[in-house]
Amino acid sequence: MRNLLRWETALVFLLVVVALTGQVSTDGSFLSGGNLFYLGLDIGEIALIALPLTLVIVAGEIDLSVASVLGLSSALIGWLWNAGWSLETIIPTVIVAGAVCGAVNGLLVTRLGLPSLAVTIGTLALYRGLALVVLGDTAVADFPASYTSFGTTPVPGTDIPYPIVLAAVLAVLFGVALHASSFGRSVYAIGANEEGARFSGIRVKRVKLSLFVLAGAVAAIAGIVYTFRFSSARADNGLGLELAVVAAVLLGGVSIFGGKGTLFGVLAGVLLLGGLRNLLILQDTSTEVLTIVTGLLLLVSVLAPSVTRRVASLRKAAP
Amino acid sequence: MDRPPVVALDEVSKSFGAVRALSGVSLRLLPGEAHALLGENGAGKSTLIKTLAGVHRPDAGQVLLDEVPQRFSGPADALAAGIAIIYQEPTLFGDLSVAENVFMGRQPLGFGRRIDVASMHARTSELFSRLGVRLDPARPARGLSIADQQLVEIAKALSFDARVIVMDEPTAALSAHEVRRLFGVVQALRAQDAAVLFVSHRLNEVFELCQRATVLRDGEFVWSGPLDDETPDSLVRRMVGRELSQLFPKEDTTAGEVLLSVQRLTREGVFTDVSFDVRAGEIVALSGLVGAGRSEVARAVFGIDRPDGGFASVRGKRLKHGSPTAAMAAGIGFVPEDRRQQGLVMDASIERNTALASLGRLSKFGLLRRSSERALAQDWAVRLRLKFSRLSDPVGVLSGGNQQKVVLAKWLARKPSVLIVDEPTRGIDVGTKAEVHRLLSELAGQGVAVLMISSELPEVLGMADRVLVMHEGRLVRELSRAEATEERVALAAAGQVDS
Incomplete structure (x- = not known):
């Protein structure tokens, strides 16, 4: 617990460092309202998906199919829109479809006992493939401005984009669920010792299934946000986004082995990752470098806990 | 000679x-x-x-x-x-042949350092004939x-x-x-x-x-x-041949109604046709050798494993197969064999571990009341004389005996009417052992039905009102407190029937 607190303190410190360097190196435009608005837009989907994924990873599982669910939702929106559905019906339908995608992952993991890594790599390809089947390589872009402005204008009187408001509301819900509810206790117990949780009467399979369903539903919500933000429904929307989301969650101090991590840390991780990427974009860095940076951050966040542990044990060994 | x-x-x-x-x-x-x-x-x-x-x-x-x-x-x-x-x-090695398994790493070599399969097979056959058995050297070991x-x-x-x-x-x-x-x-x-x-x-x-x-x-x-x-x-x-000293004998109680009843419970290849009752106020010991199927019976009763036949019931109500939640709702508590793996979440705090089986009753609208959680842990820590510095410390820093007390606290907090304890005193010090024995005796005195699995004969003889002995997945003997002696229990456990 104390180690985690230290990790989160370090994250906040790093955030300040990134903000200050950004501010200095860009002559003050990094922390300007306009840039913060775009930073917020840029991390909206990552922040959204990171919330349920945090719970999934704390429970000792993983869901790599989230970005494909995002793409599938986007394709569904375009297809249903072309078919003449109203957006009021499309939105709930797509969220349910996302939940179904999550349920498929969850059932394969809990009922058949397959490792979630293998299952969700499979569905990563499957859902993306379905998205291509649904919409092909066309784009649907004729959505009404009342919806697409959701992704292009800030909340009146502020520089806060709407997706961030949505993410903040969900973050409070997920935070309460993880840290203040009996459900959250079960999630930690499952991640730390699944067998022990089962012997304590926790319905391990049911909890895990519900986490995958949540991840699917929220990924679909992120798909809706993404589609309206770019005013474009495409099957390849959010391609590769799972890398950034997993990196943000692990950077936030969640253990890839389960049982450890806080939602506050993950939010700091999302901000740090988003801030770094934004800063690099401001410096005209190429997207290849962005991917490399994301990958390195992922590696660092997986390595950091074991390195600190080794340092600590060395210190203990040499009194 | x-x-x-x-x-x-x-x-x-x-x-x-x-x-x-x-x-x-x-x-x-x-x-x-x-x-x-x-x-x-x-x-x-x-x-x-x-x-x-x-x-x-x-x-x-x-x-x-x-x-x-x-x-x-x-x-x-x-x-x-x-x-x-x-x-x-x-x-x-399942995919290799019998002969390759026999000569693993020392295969006879022929021309050009290639493995001489023919001579390997011949030598393997010769070894089998020295043993007086027949086995095909060329077949794979799998199967x-x-x-x-x-x-x-x-x-x-x-x-x-x-x-x-x-x-x-x-x-x-x-x-x-x-x-x-x-x-x-x-x-x-x-x-x-x-x-x-x-x-x-x-x-x-x-x-x-x-x-x-x-x-x-x-x-x-x-x-x-x-x-x-x-x-x-x-x-x-x-x-x-041990002295029957240092025991904490169970106080006599009058056995009440049947609380736990197990009928013809079977798990194929593990245990067969196991039937017994445990009454209120009774401590029944399940004895036998390691691997006789004792823990497996307990796991099936509690719903960890799904039995192939038979059932367990509490107060006459049949338990759903394979559901620990149902067993807990019926009033069963289960202190499992492996404290570190099954009983506790080692990284989690004492209070969280104590509350882990009571999350439902500590919550309101799904939200956990931390004050109630702490009060519960505090209460049981005092009642079981737990030695700790802070309730927020991870349970892993405690000694084995104190860890076991946390597991007991976790279950006693649910006020079970049936308590199953699997090797309740394994690996804990003598003092704590006596405390655990006294606690089990008190629980029986309060009308709890206790099923105790133990490999320690003195513990079995000192604590149990009745001893059930298992041998290779079957209940082979039931001994009353008066009948039970170390020799009788050990003989039955070894599959010997005495008169």
């Missing part, structure tokens, strides 16, 4: 941390003899075998081969010196019965010119027919002047096969000698 021993252990001691597994144990294996190694669970047999096998290095004393002290730095050394171990369930896998291991041992062959409970998984064949192989080995060390809990097999025996108890050498003048009873007495 005065030939020098092939291999001997001389005053060997071995400790693991504070636990003394062997202290000053000696053993002499003569050429051409089958020698039985006997003792209860935890007597030190496994440690002794692993010392012979070069897995453990003795802290004191030595291993002598042909009266020459040896220093094995690993199992390979022991094997090269001619000591081979046949484990209960051999681990072969062989356990008995045949053991034969492959024995052939491998012969290919090393092993002169000492240790068999660790080889017959536990064999059918009667396969046991006969194995005995034939042992006779063949004896005829070739090899020494066989035979570990088994089945005393009738010991008497049939072995000429001499060595008995261990609590890591100490008890007796060694020829079996001619021994009987199963006399051997059991040597194995048990």
Whole structure:
């Protein structure tokens, strides 16, 4: 617990460092309202998906199919829109479809006992493939401005984009669920010792299934946000986004082995990752470098806990 | 019989941390003899075998081969010196042929350093014929019965010119027919002047096969000698032979209504047709050897495993199969065998562990009331006299005995009407042990039905109102408190029926 607190303190410190360097190196435009608005837009989907994924990873599982669910939702929106559905019906339908995608992952993991890594790599390809089947390589872009402005204008009187408001509301819900509810206790117990949780009467399979369903539903919500933000429904929307989301969650101090991590840390991780990427974009860095940076951050966040542990044990060994 | 021993252990001691597994144990294996190694669970047999096998290095004393002290730095050394171990369930390479398994790493080479398959098969067949058995050297090892896998291991041992062959409970998984064949192989080995060390809990097999025996108890050498003048009873007495002191006897209670009833519960290949009742105020012990199926029965009753037949009921209401939640709702609490893996979440705090089975009643609208959680943990910590510094400390920093108290607290907090405890005092200090015994006795006094699984006979005899003995997945004996003696329980556990 104390180690985690230290990790989160370090994250906040790093955030300040990134903000200050950004501010200095860009002559003050990094922390300007306009840039913060775009930073917020840029991390909206990552922040959204990171919330349920945090719970999934704390429970000792993983869901790599989230970005494909995002793409599938986007394709569904375009297809249903072309078919003449109203957006009021499309939105709930797509969220349910996302939940179904999550349920498929969850059932394969809990009922058949397959490792979630293998299952969700499979569905990563499957859902993306379905998205291509649904919409092909066309784009649907004729959505009404009342919806697409959701992704292009800030909340009146502020520089806060709407997706961030949505993410903040969900973050409070997920935070309460993880840290203040009996459900959250079960999630930690499952991640730390699944067998022990089962012997304590926790319905391990049911909890895990519900986490995958949540991840699917929220990924679909992120798909809706993404589609309206770019005013474009495409099957390849959010391609590769799972890398950034997993990196943000692990950077936030969640253990890839389960049982450890806080939602506050993950939010700091999302901000740090988003801030770094934004800063690099401001410096005209190429997207290849962005991917490399994301990958390195992922590696660092997986390595950091074991390195600190080794340092600590060395210190203990040499009194 | 005065030939020098092939291999001997001389005053060997071995400790693991504070636990003394062997202290000053000696053993002499003569050429051409089958020698039985006997003792209860935890007597030190496994440690002794692993010392012979070069897995453990003795802290004191030595291993002598042909009266020459040896220093094995690993199992390979022991094997090269001619000591081979046949484990209960051999681990072969399933995709390789029988012959390749026998000659793993030492395949005969032919022209151009290619493996000479023909000669490998021929030599394997020859080894099998020395053992008097037939097995196709070319077939893959996958799909062989356990008995045949053991034969492959024995052939491998012969290919090393092993002169000492240790068999660790080889017959536990064999059918009667396969046991006969194995005995034939042992006779063949004896005829070739090899020494066989035979570990088994089945005393009738010991008497049939072995000429001499060595008995261990609590890591100490008890007796060694020829079996001619021994009987199963006399051997059991040597194995048990403890003073029945330092016990915390259960206070007498009057048994009330039947709370837990188990009817013809069966899990295929694990246990069969197990039926018994536990009444309010009673402590019923489930006794037997490790692997007799005791813990498995408890797991099935609590819903961890799904039984294939039969059922358990609480107060006459049948429990849903495979649902710990249903068992808990019916009032069952379960203190499992493996504290670290099943009983606790080691990284989580004392209070969180205490609350883990009571999350529902500590929550309102799904939100956990932390004050109630803390109060619960505080209350039980005081009642069970837990030694801790802060309730927010991870449970892993506590001593074994105090960890066990947290597991007990976790279940007692639910006020169970039926409490199943599996090895409740394993690995905990004497003081805490007595506290646990007193606690169980108090619970029974309050009308809780207690089912206790224990491998410690004194604990069983001191605590239990009734003793149920399991042998190879079946309930073979029920003894009242008055009838139960160490000898009777041990004999029944070894599959012997006395009058």
